[in-house]
Amino acid sequence: MKLDLNIQPLSTWINTGKEPLVIAGPCSAETEDQLVATAHLLAKTGKVAALRAGIWKPRTRPGEFEGIGSIGLEWLKRAKQETGLPTAVEVATAKHVEEALAAGVDILWVGARSTANPFTVQEIADALKGTDVPVMVKNPVNPDLSLWVGALERINRAGITKLAAIHRGFSSHGASTFRNEPMWDLAISLKTHAPDLPIINDPSHITGNRDLIGYISQKAFDLDMQGVMIESHIDPSVAWTDAKQQVTPAALVEIIENITLRKPEVKNAAVSDKLAELRSKIDKIDDLLIQKVAERMTIAEQIGKHKKDNNITILQVNRWEEILKKTTDYGKALKLSPEFTEKFLELVHAESIRRQGLILNEGLDQPKENLTHA
Numbered sequence: 001m002k003l004d005l006n007i008q009p010l011s012t013w014i015n016t017g018k019e020p021l022v023i024a025g026p027c028s029a030e031t032e033d034q035l036v037a038t039a040h041l042l043a044k045t046g047k048v049a050a051l052r053a054g055i056w057k058p059r060t061r062p063g064e065f066e067g068i069g070s071i072g073l074e075w076l077k078r079a080k081q082e083t084g085l086p087t088a089v090e091v092a093t094a095k096h097v098e099e100a101l102a103a104g105v106d107i108l109w110v111g112a113r114s115t116a117n118p119f120t121v122q123e124i125a126d127a128l129k130g131t132d133v134p135v136m137v138k139n140p141v142n143p144d145l146s147l148w149v150g151a152l153e154r155i156n157r158a159g160i161t162k163l164a165a166i167h168r169g170f171s172s173h174g175a176s177t178f179r180n181e182p183m184w185d186l187a188i189s190l191k192t193h194a195p196d197l198p199i200i201n202d203p204s205h206i207t208g209n210r211d212l213i214g215y216i217s218q219k220a221f222d223l224d225m226q227g228v229m230i231e232s233h234i235d236p237s238v239a240w241t242d243a244k245q246q247v248t249p250a251a252l253v254e255i256i257e258n259i260t261l262r263k264p265e266v267k268n269a270a271v272s273d274k275l276a277e278l279r280s281k282i283d284k285i286d287d288l289l290i291q292k293v294a295e296r297m298t299i300a301e302q303i304g305k306h307k308k309d310n311n312i313t314i315l316q317v318n319r320w321e322e323i324l325k326k327t328t329d330y331g332k333a334l335k336l337s338p339e340f341t342e343k344f345l346e347l348v349h350a351e352s353i354r355r356q357g358l359i360l361n362e363g364l365d366q367p368k369e370n371l372t373h374a
């Protein structure tokens, strides 16, 4: 599926001359002094392309600081006047859009909680009609590519062509190293569907932990994302929101200086020949892999038929556990992580089970398995 998005290059709306591209600023505008002083320090680094600050904050629980509100727009105006940095804020309603545009905010973004709600996104899109302000759309809190794509389409159809996606990770259940799981495959999938759409990574909200921001930023650039948005506060220890993930402007400089930018294309002939040779090896192995998986499915179907003829259940837990153990052990010996082998086997096994189900229940109405969402 190729997306039909009409998009202008990033360089038409943000200074892409400073490499890597960094948008930075506090999670929230708290006071005029905090915002303006942070903006001055960020501008002085010479490494920041735009100043971000949340003034309307979507909080998960009521009673927490919900943003300073419209007065923050005046502070952003002052920060921009004094530093020359273009400004960016989150908008979640039509009123936010109108106020932000009236105050001369340069870039708007749609937050993760808003992207998850098509009504909200449509309201924002309608308010944007007739303008050409740049808009960045964060991924929804839940790992649903269609919702992310849908939000980008709604904004684009409203006539916004200065468009980017922000990858900020996804909520997940249970303990994790990250505040929001990166689930890189979803961002890569978006890139495959819309190759012209710039993707900005948000390592602050992915990690929730300032010590991991450099690591995630590097990974984002290695995956050919176009920039990062990093929360930076003059004194993170007293930040009113997201204190653990904000960095001082000085720490931000260190993170940026440690990033290595690698090239997506290879210009040197010897390097590109070597790459082509290795890729051709990979292609051959992929062909074999898929051929073997197909063979495995055929055998699984034969087993399905045999089970049907003899009235045996599809899933025999012992057998599955045995396969899992035997194969992850073998994988370990071949230096594959047990997590990877298990995930791979589960995917293959789920497809085997699905096919056996079709055979066992031939003649019954089958629900259509659908990998995309409504």
Ligand code: PEP
Binding pocket: 027, 028, 054, 058, 090, 110, 111, 112, 113, 138, 168, 205
């Ligand atoms: C933010 O950028 O401060 C924010 C609220 O992020 P998200 O929408 O990604 O949670």
Ligand code: MN
Binding pocket: 027, 028, 231, 241, 242
């Ligand atoms: Mn934040």
